[in-house]
Structure formats: C-alpha cells, structure tokens
Amino acid sequence: MEKLVSFLKEKEIEMVNVLRELVELESPSHDKELVDQVGRKISEIFARYVGGPLVVIENSGAGNIIRAEFGVGEEQILILTHMDTVWPKGTLENMPFRIEEDKVYGPGTFDMKGGIVQGLFALHALRELNVNLKRKVVMLVTPDEESGSETSRSLIEEEAKKSKYVLVLESAASKEGKLKTSRKGVGMFTIKVKGCASHAGIEPEKGVSAIDELAGVIKYLHSLTDFEKGTTLNVGVIKGGTSSNVVAAEAEAELDLRVTTNDEFDRVIPLIMNMKPSREGISIEVTGGINRPPLEKIIEVSRMFQLARELSEKYLDFRLEDQLSGGGSDGSFASQFAPTLDGLGPVGDGAHARNEYLLKSQMPVRSALVALLIAKLG
Structure with missing residues (x-):
C-alpha cells in the first residue's frame, strides 16, 4: 500500500502533462467529431500507461464510448468517467489551459478530465507494482454525461449489473475533497x-x-x-x-x-x-x-466510504468526509444495481464556470486513493 502511494506521488508532473493533452482537445457534448478526437487520445494514453483490452463502442447518437479492462476475474469493479464537457468549441481561445501555483485551469479540468487522468494513473500504478487483484476493473469513458447520458445510460446500467462495486471519478464535493455518498x-x-x-x-x-x-x-x-x-x-x-x-x-x-x-x-x-x-x-x-434516479446512502455505500476513510487516514494522512450532492451523475444510474461511491475525482472548484480549476498537488493523492480502494475491494 505504501508503495502505491509513493509511486503516484512521484507522478504529479506527469499527470499534469497528460491532463494538458486532454484539456487542449475540446469536447463539447454535442460535437461528435471533437469528442471522438478526445476518445482517441484517451485510448492512446490507456495503451501507454495501462495496456489491456480496450474497445471503442461506435455510437452514432453522440461520441463513441470507450470500454477498457484491467486485470482478470469473474467479478468486476466498474470505474465511471466521462470525456464530454459543457464548454463550446472555441472556449480554449479565451480560457486556456494554464497553471497558477497549485491551481490548474482550463475547460474540463475539474469536471472531469482530471478524474480520467487520476483513474488511468491509479491503474498504471497497480500494473507497475504488480498488485494482484481477484476482480477485474472495467473503466467506462462516456461521451454525453453533461447532456443527460441518453446514449450511454443503457451500457452504464448493463455494466453496473455485472459489478460488485462502482467507483465514480466525478469531481469531489468540496474544496476539502469530500466524497459523494448520496445524490439527489x-x-x-x-x-x-x-x-x-x-x-x-x-x-x-x-x-x-x-x-x-x-x-x-x-x-x-x-x-x-x-x-x-x-x-x-x-x-x-x-x-x-x-x-x-x-x-x-x-x-x-x-x-x-x-x-x-x-x-x-x-x-x-x-x-x-x-x-x-x-x-x-x-x-x-x-x-x-x-432524468436521473437518486444515489442513496445504503449500508454498502456507507461501508465503502468507511473503507475509503480508513485508507486515507492510514496511508494519505488526512480524514475524508462525505456529503449529499444536489446534482446527478452517471453514478446515479449505476447505484440502482451496485453499491456506488462518487466524488473520487479531482479536488478543486468552479465546475461549469469560467474559474474551473483543480489542485495539481491533490491529483496523485486522489489517484492513490482510487488505487488503494481497488486494491482492497479487488
């Protein structure tokens, strides 16, 4: 466990560089061509850092969906992410990727390209350190979460039905990094x-x-x-x-x-x-x-959060808190079929706002938390 943490803490600069690759490719939900361009970049990054089976699911209604696997096993842990943003084409001209001290700004940094990067590096660490898992990990990167997940909902639900646990890499609930154990x-x-x-x-x-x-x-x-x-x-x-x-x-x-x-x-x-x-x-x-069902804090979700808190206190030197979120996510769909822990993505602020940013110092920490959870749950 300590090796996972130390390995990822050395990856902060690399993670920020990969984040730049994604943010500087715009991906508004309703622009299939641009979303697919980001999807191809994510596939390339997955091959670079993780390897393993990856399928691009053709989707005429929106951007294509990426389904990647890591490890083996009859049971699976599902990781949910999305590559689309609310920002229209051309936003980068007036809202460029930039770093100011600990803050990384740009469209989609916080919601939620940072979450994609943190998830990929968590799997990268598990691979490089040869951590044995009893369950495989399935990572979905969807193209239309911001517009309601109309074309990807059925696949999310299908994968959730096959999953023992679901981890959602949406942004944290606060600048303190709270997890989302329930959603309206x-x-x-x-x-x-x-x-x-x-x-x-x-x-x-x-x-x-x-x-x-x-x-x-x-x-x-x-x-x-x-x-x-x-x-x-x-x-x-x-x-x-x-x-x-x-x-x-x-x-x-x-x-x-x-x-x-x-x-x-x-x-x-x-x-x-x-x-x-x-x-x-x-x-x-x-x-x-x-439009989206509630994610309720059932007993299994409480247990997942308690595990995350124990891991953060023991290996990451901070105490996790949780809260209800008034917004929906793809975790709301998954939670109807499997225990779902949300808000495991970036720590920052400004989702859907021009001051959107994440804290780069927290990227390896949150990535380590995801890796630790997978190692324990898997």
Missing part, C-alpha cells in the same frame, strides 16, 4: 397550459388567461418544496402569450424536481402529473419524468 434524483417536466384568447381592452371577459392559470400552477408547485426531506421544485423557465393587449391563450413552464429517495419520487411525481385546471376553459398538459 432529478426530474424534468414541461407544463403546458391552454386557455382562450380575447382582446384585453375590448372583451377581456371573453378570454381565459393561460398565464394567470400558470401563475397559480407555479405557486402550487413551489409549495411542494420540503427542505427537511431534501425535496425541491423549481420552475426555472416560463413563456407564453403573444402581446400585452391579448389575453394569453397559451403559457408554458419548465420544472426541475430534486429528491433524495425513490420513495419521494413516488410521492411527488403524481402530484405534478395529475394537476387539474382551476376553472373551465383551461387545459393543463404535463410531460416529462425522471
């Missing part, structure tokens, strides 16, 4: 209200305002928020009407729902889907559903 589930809904138009000055009484109805709907939806349960509802987008002198015939809203348990989804979703109009002449249509 996400629901996304569109509410369309139809009324009846009329001239707002001449015959206002003949109209039935969809906007007025939607205002009531929004107040009702927001009233369902329960902070004690961790349940939040937020209407973040509204539109409707045609002119200020016309009683609006149509109005629409987009709703974000977050819950901590599947039971809470079961309770709240019917309240959203079964809303009734408050008066005649109005119709309400609700579409949407669960």
Whole structure:
C-alpha cells in the first residue's frame, strides 16, 4: 500500500502533462467529431500507461464510448468517467489551459478530465507494482454525461449489473475533497397550459388567461418544496402569450424536481402529473419524468466510504468526509444495481464556470486513493 502511494506521488508532473493533452482537445457534448478526437487520445494514453483490452463502442447518437479492462476475474469493479464537457468549441481561445501555483485551469479540468487522468494513473500504478487483484476493473469513458447520458445510460446500467462495486471519478464535493455518498434524483417536466384568447381592452371577459392559470400552477408547485426531506421544485423557465393587449391563450413552464429517495419520487411525481385546471376553459398538459434516479446512502455505500476513510487516514494522512450532492451523475444510474461511491475525482472548484480549476498537488493523492480502494475491494 505504501508503495502505491509513493509511486503516484512521484507522478504529479506527469499527470499534469497528460491532463494538458486532454484539456487542449475540446469536447463539447454535442460535437461528435471533437469528442471522438478526445476518445482517441484517451485510448492512446490507456495503451501507454495501462495496456489491456480496450474497445471503442461506435455510437452514432453522440461520441463513441470507450470500454477498457484491467486485470482478470469473474467479478468486476466498474470505474465511471466521462470525456464530454459543457464548454463550446472555441472556449480554449479565451480560457486556456494554464497553471497558477497549485491551481490548474482550463475547460474540463475539474469536471472531469482530471478524474480520467487520476483513474488511468491509479491503474498504471497497480500494473507497475504488480498488485494482484481477484476482480477485474472495467473503466467506462462516456461521451454525453453533461447532456443527460441518453446514449450511454443503457451500457452504464448493463455494466453496473455485472459489478460488485462502482467507483465514480466525478469531481469531489468540496474544496476539502469530500466524497459523494448520496445524490439527489432529478426530474424534468414541461407544463403546458391552454386557455382562450380575447382582446384585453375590448372583451377581456371573453378570454381565459393561460398565464394567470400558470401563475397559480407555479405557486402550487413551489409549495411542494420540503427542505427537511431534501425535496425541491423549481420552475426555472416560463413563456407564453403573444402581446400585452391579448389575453394569453397559451403559457408554458419548465420544472426541475430534486429528491433524495425513490420513495419521494413516488410521492411527488403524481402530484405534478395529475394537476387539474382551476376553472373551465383551461387545459393543463404535463410531460416529462425522471432524468436521473437518486444515489442513496445504503449500508454498502456507507461501508465503502468507511473503507475509503480508513485508507486515507492510514496511508494519505488526512480524514475524508462525505456529503449529499444536489446534482446527478452517471453514478446515479449505476447505484440502482451496485453499491456506488462518487466524488473520487479531482479536488478543486468552479465546475461549469469560467474559474474551473483543480489542485495539481491533490491529483496523485486522489489517484492513490482510487488505487488503494481497488486494491482492497479487488
């Protein structure tokens, strides 16, 4: 165990250089050509540092998916990463890869190209030090996590079903490096209200305002928020009407729902889907559903976290903490089928923001934590 840690602590500069290779290849989720370019670079880096079977899964709906294996065994440990970012093509021109003291800036450094690098170097260390594992490791690098994992979800779930444990290399939950032992589930809904138009000055009484109805709907939806349960509802987008002198015939809203348990989804979703109009002449249509299920802190997840804490205290000289994350990840899908520990990726800040960065001094530390976990769980 000590050799794994010391081996990786000597790799900080090398890890930063590999990170530069990935960050300086842009990979916005909806640009297949650019995402595939990054995928080819990751395949090259895997061959350079890890070796072992690697399959590029052709994917016409988004970038191709990379599935790499390390070690042998009937059972497997699944590592989840993604190569796409939220940043559009051309971002590097105004937001270049750069290093300022301990901070490494650039689009996708923190979310989550740094996690990919740390995972690859963890496997590199296990290979170079000939650590024997009873379980093989399967590493998935997906192309569309930031846009909802529509094309990769089925493969993630398929691999999770075959896995004893799942490790997610998404960024840490805080600048203190907390792990994510639970995540809120996400629901996304569109509410369309139809009324009846009329001239707002001449015959206002003949109209039935969809906007007025939607205002009531929004107040009702927001009233369902329960902070004690961790349940939040937020209407973040509204539109409707045609002119200020016309009683609006149509109005629409987009709703974000977050819950901590599947039971809470079961309770709240019917309240959203079964809303009734408050008066005649109005119709309400609700579409949407669960975008990502919650990652719940079940007993097995607690045990995985406790192991990670023990390893960090014994070999890395710090005490790990954990927390709930309000955002979703591919770990949310995997957690429905296997115990899943999330937030094992970079320590830094600014995900999806122009100040996105990771701490380069923490890259070998987090990589060592992943290697230690694999060695213990495998």
